[in-house]
Amino acid sequence: MSFALPGGAVLYEKLLESAPDALVIVDRNGQILLVNGQTERLFAYPREEMVGRQVECLLPERFREDHEAHRTQYVDAPAFRPMGAGLELFGLRSDGVEFPIDISLSPIRIDDDVLVAAAIRDATERKAVEQEIRRLADEATRANAAKSEFLSRMSHELRTPLNAIIGFGQLLELDELPREQRESVAQIVGAGRHLLSLINEVLDISRAEAGTFALSVEPTEIRSVVADAVELVQPLADEREARIEIRTQDDLHVLADRQRLHQVLLNLLANAVKYGRDRGAITVAWRPVQDRVRVEVTDDGSGIDAEALGAIFDPFERGSEEAIEGTGLGLAVTRALVEAMSGAIGVESGGRGAGSTFFVELVAADEPETAGVTGQAGGPLVLHVDDNRTSRRLVERIVVGAGLAYRGVSAGERGIEAAITQPPALILLDLHLEGMSGFDLLERLRREPVLDTTPIVVLSADTSRGTAARARALGAVEFVAKPLDGAELRTLLAALVDA
């Protein structure tokens, strides 16, 4: 398609002259052939004083030599170079004032010759904006550090008088006091503890926001964390005769700090009880949502007004006029924790009277190579090698109940790896393993130098005397017949592990 442009060649000239950028065309030797009106305005030269001169006249003295070298290289291998792809460059006005510029270059091939077209833009404003942004970012970082430092000192300064308030109050509580005085003291101590919770939660929020929380994020199994949290909140639920039901049994893992996830769930559950109704029903459930896992805590309590929903995670917003005990920071801390673990938190409610569902979404993770350690963190570790999940759960409950740390692994090879990387205080070995004889594994474990002093107890449903004798001959200290007797295992743990 072709049609006549109005103005003919004049149109090209008008285009050149009206361009918002300074346009300069130089020959292969750097001599200026053509400039437009914006070039005159930017560099404050009439164009006849520029055309015919070396382009370096538009640069400050200190750049000229390098520029000549670059120009020669460019002509040898010309290519389009956009703005912002270059180095820090400055222009020089006729009155000697320097200014930062952005420049783009494009080769123009005419016959066998190469000309270079440069579009030049005054970068003074852009640079100023960038500098301002940097300054503001630095200031924000400094202010944040100052805030953390301030809160930390504040915490210290507040704890000292609180030590007296709570401490002397507690001392009074130890004595026999008349009822009225006892009530007064209880108020003092209670208010002191409330203040302490506020301090701790403000510190938590500040640390989470500053990213200075010591988080150990790893694949964490949701089911056991939920179970722990439910168990802890159960007495509170019992007081209100509320029922907590765990709806899901799926073993899903998320990337989280176990202790902090526990804190998050505990907080949501405690809220569900506090803001729920007497004899209410609370449910906990989880399911995969794309590459995340969503955990939901639902209550059938008073619900949350639509206008209060948006602010519910803000500090000191309660979403309810009812006088319910708390610092008003719980959900703010919870959100800060979830976000520090790269997760999201939210709430849905059908409005007043319709109950509410709080949900947490965390990044889904695969089951870790060796299942995580549960129970007493840092305590003596009991390694349990057993292919049967139910059987692992049973032993886990007994071991954790005895105040020890538990790690359950399934396959034989994994068992060896787990035993060597983190040598346990005791190994419980099931003889019935898939793809490997339990006796072979026992022999291999006994040969590992790091497990030299680790007692190994063999568990087996095969109670024939030969099996027990062979296990002992291969280095097992004890043989325990299945089905397991909890009391027997507990006695054994107490005898073999120094808790």
Add this chain to the structure above:
Amino acid sequence: MLHIEDNASNRKLVELVVSRLPSLELVEALDGETGLELARSLRPDLILLDLRLPGISGEEVLAELRDDPTTAGLRVVVISAEARPGETSRVLEGGAERYLVKPVDVEELLAVLESVEAQ
């Protein structure tokens, strides 16, 4: 037992808690230097140590106690308003038996003192 603490109110609180256990005798030091001297001469069964002290800090007191073979075995329980997790673990690694964060729970303190009484 020896209590090294500059804050009068905190000293009074510990004094009252200790007085509930008649077999315990309490000696107080208001700064680290004095605390160290008393620790060396009295060799108490327990030292309760504050961290922010005038002069040498509680952490330095703890380090000196541990460096000196005559005091290295003494039990030290730190009571401090410093709640930063990093600080807590550093002091425990420095050889404190326990780290009680202020406000200290009187029941917990009593339990510590009862363990001294039982020695």
